[in-house]
Amino acid sequence: MIELKNIEKNFVSNKKVVTAVRDVNLTVPAGEIHGVIGYSGAGKSTLIRCVNLLEQPSKGQVLIDGKDLTKLSASGLRKVRSKVGMIFQHFNLLKTVTVYENIAIPLKLAGVPKKELDARVQKYLQIVGLEDRATNYPAQLSGGQKQRVAIARALSLEPTILLSDEATSALDPETTDSILDLLLKINRELGITILLITHEMNVIQKICDHVYVMENGSVVEQGSTIELFTNPQHATTRKFLNTISQRQLSDSLIDSLHVTGDVTRLTFIGASTGQPALAEISKRFAVTPNILAANIIELKNGIVGNITVHLEGDNAAREQALQYLEQSGIQVEQLGGLVYA
Incomplete structure (x- = not known):
């Protein structure tokens, strides 16, 4: 040691x-x-x-x-x-x-x-x-x-x-x-x-x-x-x-997407990376996921997936969808109004 x-x-x-x-x-x-x-x-x-x-x-x-x-x-x-x-x-x-x-x-x-x-x-x-x-x-x-x-x-x-x-x-x-x-x-x-x-x-x-x-x-x-x-x-x-995952979107890409409102980063760990989570919330709730960036990283001891997404829908539906994702073992991070870090 x-x-x-x-x-x-x-x-x-x-x-x-x-x-x-x-x-x-x-x-x-x-x-x-x-x-x-x-x-x-x-x-x-x-x-x-x-x-x-x-x-x-x-x-x-x-x-x-x-x-x-x-x-x-x-x-x-x-x-x-x-x-x-x-x-x-x-x-x-x-x-x-x-x-x-x-x-x-x-x-x-x-x-x-x-x-x-x-x-x-x-x-x-x-x-x-x-x-x-x-x-x-x-x-x-x-x-x-x-x-x-x-x-x-x-x-x-x-x-x-x-x-x-x-x-x-x-x-x-x-x-x-x-x-x-x-x-x-x-x-x-x-x-x-x-x-x-x-x-x-x-x-x-x-x-x-x-x-x-x-x-x-x-x-x-x-x-x-x-x-x-x-x-x-x-x-x-x-x-x-x-340097290995697109956690931050460039200003030019943000401008080209014409997205307004809050953006969310979803982090999938291990078994959760195989879930069709976005398809599920689009069926269960009145939201439409708009994927802005996504990647899967294979680590020595596990798999991590990241999706940066904008959910289109009213506030109540978005909140319900995000709660469902968290309950499914997915990390949810609100990035705010297109503020990336």
């Missing part, structure tokens, strides 16, 4: 103290995948580097399985770090040696016997799907294959925790999906706890159990992934969600 308590990290720049991370508390239970999302400069890279003390926190505690890394001796810290793997955006492979050697080098440094070393390299090459690339050099690989080598290298010391520092941000969407599928496989089959940072909401969407939203060095919102996707509270969270 990873636990950060009141973490603060300060840097000195031009004789001024700059706080990159302030009072962050974070807990990742064993076996889960948690994500930290934020825009550039939010402090997320500094935060994840505090987890294995690549950055020494200015204040606070870093606990791995109950041990406070900030109080360990150098040898004690090395022992804990051997159980914390890390992958990076730019792979950090040695260009002059083969894929096999890139994975084997940390094992050699750790004193792993030759026979066991070979078995581990072959094992993790197979896990990442590159068993036929052992003798290739990094220049002969695609970006996705290079990242798979980096993942195999991180796994070779058989860590219980894997840290991911923007590991997919240099990859195209299709390759990103394949790497995320691999991380899910690693988590599921090897039981490795994963903490990742990203600025891509689709990464959070696909593999995370829990998410932390950072801004200006602080965590401004956190919760289970499904909670944040269905009921975001902070403006930054809503901005991120708008």
Whole structure:
């Protein structure tokens, strides 16, 4: 388990103290995948580097399985770090040696016997799907294959925790999906706890159990992934969600729709996404639903659907229809007179 308590990290720049991370508390239970999302400069890279003390926190505690890394001796810290793997955006492979050697080098440094070393390299090459690339050099690989080598290298010391520092941000969407599928496989089959940072909401969407939203060095919102996707509270969270779902309609689209009056956002969770809810209220009540935007998002642990709708009808009929929707397990949010957030 990873636990950060009141973490603060300060840097000195031009004789001024700059706080990159302030009072962050974070807990990742064993076996889960948690994500930290934020825009550039939010402090997320500094935060994840505090987890294995690549950055020494200015204040606070870093606990791995109950041990406070900030109080360990150098040898004690090395022992804990051997159980914390890390992958990076730019792979950090040695260009002059083969894929096999890139994975084997940390094992050699750790004193792993030759026979066991070979078995581990072959094992993790197979896990990442590159068993036929052992003798290739990094220049002969695609970006996705290079990242798979980096993942195999991180796994070779058989860590219980894997840290991911923007590991997919240099990859195209299709390759990103394949790497995320691999991380899910690693988590599921090897039981490795994963903490990742990203600025891509689709990464959070696909593999995370829990998410932390950072801004200006602080965590401004956190919760289970499904909670944040269905009921975001902070403006930054809503901005991120708008990158994958049309929660906000443009002014030009609003003008082209010629809609007047209140607009409602309906959020469907899990089984409710399969309900013909709008068809039902049009039959039961004197309302006509006018769909302005809609989408369905598949999360790791559930499905969320959003429909932005204008109900045409008198006030009493609209109120009855909305009450029926709420009773059916659908979240109803009145957006007002075409005011979107």
